[in-house]
Amino acid sequence: MKVSNVTVRRRLFSALIIAVVAFSLLAIRLSYVQLWHGPELTAKAENSWRREIPFSAKRGEIMDRNGEKLAYNISSPTIMAIPAQIKDARVTASQVAKVLGISEDNVYTTIKKKQLIVRIQPGGRKITTEKAQQIRDLSLPGIVVAEDNKRYYPLGTFASHVLGFTGIDNQGLTGIEAKYNDLLEGINGNISFLSDAKGRQMPGSSDTYLKPKDGLNLELTLDKQVQAIMERELDQAMVKFQADNIIAIAMDPTNGEILGMASRPSYQPDKYRDVDSQVYNRNLPIWMTYEPGSTFKIITLAAALEEKKVDLKNDSFFDPGFIEIGGARLRCWKKGGHGSQSFLEVVQNSCNPGFVTLGNRLGKDKLFGYIKNFGFGTKTGIDLGGEENGIMFKMSQVGPVELATTAFGQGVSVTPIQQITAVSAAINGGTLYKPHVAKDWVNPLTGEIVDSVKPEVVRKVISENTSKQVREALESVVAKGTGRNAFIDGYRVGGKTGTAQKVINGRYSPNEHIVSFIGFAPADDPKIVVYVAVDNPQGIQFGGVVAAPIVHNILADALPYMGIKPRKDQMTKEYKYGEIPIVTVPNIVGKTVSDLYEDLNMNFNLASAGSGDTVIRQSPAAGTRVNRGSTIRIYLGKDDDESDHP
Secondary structure, eight states: OOOHHHHHHHHHHHHHHHHHHHHHHHHHHHHHHHHHHHHHHHHHHHHHHEEEHHHEEOOEEEOOOTEEEEEEEOOEEEEEEEEEOOOOOOHHHHHHHHTTTSHHHHHHHHSSSSSSSOOOTTTTTOOHHHHHHHHHHHHHHEEEEEEEOOEEEETTTTTOOOOOOOOSSSOOOOOHHHHHHHHHBBBBBEEEEBBBBTSSBBBTTEEEEEEOOOOOOOESSHHHHHHHHHHHHHHHHHHHHOOSSEEEEEEETTTTEEEEEEESOOOOOGGGSOOOHHHOOOOHHHHBBBGGGGGGGHHHHHHHHHTTTTTTTTOEEESSSSEEETTTEOOOTTTTTTEEEHHHHHHHHHHHHHHHHHHHHHOOOHHHHHHHEEEEEOOOOOOSSOOOOOOOOGGGGGOHHEEEHHHHHHHHHHHHHHHHHHHHHOOOOOOOOOSSSEEEEETTOOOOOOEEEOOOOOEEEHHHHHHHHHHHHHHHHHHTTTTTOOOOOSSSOEEEEEEEEEEOOOOOOOOEEEEEEOOOSSSSSSEEEEEEESOOOOOOOHHHOOOOOOOHHHHHHHHHTOOOOSSOSOOOOOOTTTTOOOEEOOOOTTBBBHHEEEEEEEETEEEEEEESSSSEEEETTTTEEETTTTTEEEEETTOOOOHHHH
């Protein structure tokens, strides 16, 4: 069939119209994509081409309450490779391996990987700045030095369980480092560039630098000096007693701030792999649970005083050495008992039958109600990981025997942080605070405080008047009772001893104990409370013999450092046979030799120098408190001798 020219022209015109319409639609679509989605598509394309070399943010520093650095960062670069940009892999591997001191074959295998960017690891991660500069000086194509840093703990094992440590990527793994990782770690930056599919940098493209945002600095409630005193005493105690563990906490009882926290055995944070994982994973002051023994009697005492179940000075009690409860005979620690005594002496003597009587007067609902209100059986909420709850009897399980043993600290299980927090409430006027170790968050660039952790009141537990009675009773324990080894001349110190048998395989061990002491000062206005527990010391196992002297030494050094001055209005210490009394050095300057022996009253020895019949200088100075029998050194001269003598 023959097609006419008119038909052909019509068909060609129709095809032309269709083509014009199609190309118009395509142009419109291309214009739409280019104009409206161009930036978005360009960004997506660049993202697919973009490669990044990371720059780590500086992790925030950790400091004590006075700004002393406890953890900070040191430069520790990482070597990275862009395989597609490397011209001679074998030569590159040889030179890099030589500087880093690692296997050439391992470096060669790494840089030949079919990846855009690879790390030279492990030998090329977190290297010294000297090695990093040597790599830069080689100017090897495809080898890049990325800025990085690692955590440094300048004081070694100091406060290690509180601080914790970080991993290879500077992420917090334990302690404060883990608890506040999000605020400490900051936001990483990078240098980015555009490359083709083979990793070669695109011609005409430039590098882009995204500055890292450093983490916030953190000031803790810890006091470096108090912590150092505590660490020193724990080290000495471990040598002396060869204990399984030793735990110590110092707290400001007026606000819940932790001034010091330590335990033994310890570890060095940046060498944590050198010790058993249990050493660094278990922060014993908040993790370890055990029967507290007689330090728990403070809670029974506070409850009985608050409920007016006892008058410490006027109520009397006779202790035959045991008490019969529910068919069980519960014994006092002193064989034969303490005999007739006031309830104040019950506290001083840590008499178990006397505290069983207080528990019975309270009844189980009241006693266990106070125990709960003082925070036992639940976590304190301290800002450290790994805290335990402790164990209390269920009320359905509490019979006469359970009530009796709980009253003197047996059968229940507590943590050290619960113990010191509860006792702080008992002596600070009756307010239970939530303990904490974080204090202020600080901008690393400006030094400005951006946030603070405020004291948090949990509840009011007892009245101020009851708390005052507790303080006075515990001061008498140190001056006249089982806590005499914590007595510090010139300072009012209160406290309580504790000796508890360890439970091993469900039974009380006759030979292993946890001995403890909790002390505070000044007794009438406490500024610091210190708790020390020694797990299975070798030799004598009594809290008053083992733990009380440790607390004495901590307080004796901490109180002057804290600016707390000695006073003369403390309770007079009672001495037992064998103990050396403390006496006051009299003023003997100006006295004649013939007068000395009467004035010294056989309390001192004399050592003299010089000639003459009159004392013109003495050492120690008048008013100094020393042990009876100490030597006073005197210099003799004439009444008018005004020369300066040694």
